[in-house]
Amino acid sequence: MNRVDDFFNSIESVMDGLLKQQYIVDRKIATAVFLAGRLEKPLLIEGPAGVGKTGLAGAIATARQTELVRLQCYPGLDESKTLYEWNYQKQLLYIQMHGSDVDIFSSEFLLERPLLKAFRAPKPVVLLVDEIDKSEEELESFLLEALSEFQVSIPELGILTAMHKPYVVxxxxxxxxxxxxxxxxxxxxxxxxxxxxxxxxxxxxxxxGLSGFLAKQIVAFVQQLRKMKLKKAPSITETIDWARTLLLLGRDSLEEQLVRHTLNVLLKYEEDIREAERKSGGILLSLAADSGPVAGAFAEDDNQPKVDRAGIDQKQQHGPDPADDPVLARFDF
Known part of the structure; x- marks a missing residue:
């Protein structure tokens, strides 16, 4: 196998390759990525927005040291914008210079769109068809035909077959x-x-630089938010942004006023923010009950009991023991 194909040597090599791109997967996800590569079948990934579907395609491309070719779907996207267009300005200029008898329907005048670009790439690429559910069913049918045989038909040029089969996500x-x-x-x-x-x-x-204790609090709080009926639940990216925000503010634990002031980093609809503000005190109280007292968790709210940091368990304060780290445990979460 060449260097690009080494990524698909085994399920473990997929997990290690993605980890080097700071993308953590469990064995189930890695198995699907591995099988799609070895069986040369498209990988269809469904799930709510913000769970890392697009990020997974990008991590695969970087791990394989190849290009990510992205076809972003949207309502009204048609076959021409997916496959190719003719460079009409260049064709017109060529006719003016050389006369009307020249062939202006050759690859020299072809503008490659994502699908054709992936097919004509000099080495295998990752082709990402992103948010296909936003396109019409007609485009879905066209892509189905093109990706079944990895070839397309251009009336002026005939049938073009992929030089290398792309890895399709x-x-x-x-x-x-x-x-x-x-x-x-x-x-x-x-x-x-x-x-x-x-x-x-x-x-x-x-x-x-984020402490294990604060990371545990952040994750527990976000997990509770996702159980609420929100217009848009916090994505993984927004969790990361919130963690960076708290680190930037120099905080080492969650406090109710701090949470209220930074909810706009996690939530992007005003009604979601108001709902979370109403319930933030209760969520923090439940986290304190589950994991021990939290320093200053309710210090800004006179209606809530004050808590003492002295009761924080040392292991919680400094994070889990490296031996228990799920990353080191081969991502068996």
Missing amino acids: ITSNSTRELGDALKRRCLYLYLAYPDAAREQAILSLKVP
Whole structure:
């Protein structure tokens, strides 16, 4: 195998390759990525927005030292914007210079769009068809045909077959039901929000200097927010942003007033922020009951009991023992 293919040597090599890109996966996710590569089948990833579907495609491309070619789907996207267009200005200029008898329908005048670019790439690339659920069913059918045989038909040039089969990742936020034909031809993976252990491991990797105690508090609070009926639950990226915010503010524990002042980093709708503000005190109280007293957790609210930091368990304050680190435990969360 060449260096690019080494990524697909084993499930462990997939996990290690993604970890080097600071993307943590469990064995189930790594297995799906591995099988899609070895079986040369598209990987269809569904799940809520913000769970890392697009990030996974980018991490795979970087780990394989190849290019990520992204086709961003949206309502009204048609075949031409997916595949190719002719450079009409260049064609017109060429006719003016050389006359009307010249061939202006050759690859020299072709503007490659993402699908054709991936097919004509000089080495295998990662083709990301992002948010396919935002496109119409007609485009889904066209992509299904193109990705089945990895070839496309251009009337002026004939049938073009991919020089190298791209690694295809198709993502969907499940805003509409995808066709059975597409699902049959893909390996399926559902990405949910990470559990507490994996999200804490992600924070440890992405936010250097964050204490294990604060990381545990942040993750526990965000996990509670995701259980609420919000218009948009906090994504992993927003959890990371919030952790960086608290680190920047020099805080080592969650306090109710601090939470209220920084909820806009986590939540992006005013009604969600108001709902979270109403429940933040109760969430922090439940976290304190589960993990021991939290310094100053309610110091800003006279209606809540004051707590003493003396009762914080030393292990919680300094984070988990490295022997218990889920990253070192091969991501078996």
